[in-house]
Amino acid sequence: xxxxxxxxxxxxxxxxxxxxxxxxxxxxxxxxxxxxxxxxxxxxxxxxxxxxxxxxxxxxxxxxx
Numbered sequence: 001x002x003x004x005x006x007x008x009x010x011x012x013x014x015x016x017x018x019x020x021x022x023x024x025x026x027x028x029x030x031x032x033x034x035x036x037x038x039x040x041x042x043x044x045x046x047x048x049x050x051x052x053x054x055x056x057x058x059x060x061x062x063x064x065x
Contacts, residue, residue, distance in 0.1 A: 003031070013059050014053060022050040024060065044057020 006027070013019025028045035032038055044059045 001062050002065045007060045007063040007065070011057060014060075020050065021048065021056045024056050025050065028046045040044050 009020055009034055010024045010027070014021065014024070025045060028042050030064055032042050035042065041062050043061050044054055048056050048059070
């Protein structure tokens, strides 16, 4: 699954209320460790707090794919 597809899943999840921002932040942390090249959106999401739902959502919308 590519980053954009996963981002779409998380966008829907946050919007519909079945995904918490903390889950997306944990995913971004995992992506940073595994990715051959770190991208800005990874760092931006990773540094968000668990209450920054709208900020996480806006960063998810920047993911290309």
